[in-house]
Amino acid sequence: MSDQQTFSNFAEFYPFYLEEHSDVTCRRLHFAGSLLVLLVTAWAITSGKLAWLLLVPVIGYGFAWVGHFAFEKNRPATFKHPLYSLMGDWVMFKDMIIGRIRF
Template structure:
């Protein structure tokens, strides 16, 4: 599977707006904690970044989407797409991308 084939699959795994919001919050806060961990050299912030970044997202898949996170099968592409989805969401372009792939 190519990255271009994976992107629509990833979006389909995030059909519910609640799941997307949880991912955006987790990715944003997780990235901030990761940056803080690097700046302060505090390993606890790195652990917090992973817990915040992935914990909420995994819970939203279990409780909202009722599916298995793609992270387990495609860890690097999933991370890249978490960042991509967050960027599109924060720039107001995610809805157009969802519609382009037939996801409402």
């Protein structure tokens, strides 16, 4: 595989995305970050403290990037495929919830 892969659609990208998340600790950190993003977003909206929404990207990417750099030992797909990577985060989150992916 080349350094700069191209994908025609998300269905082609997602298997690559999963390969980049083979470490269980990395997947757990992604899950924790995504869950916290949802909780902080809900809290900020319901409490009216919308400034907290500024933390959402820091929380989501912070947990994910620690997983990649410290455990997976790779560069996050976000750097080369930002939209597909964001989509992959939420599909993987859903797949972990329904038991399709172990975490």
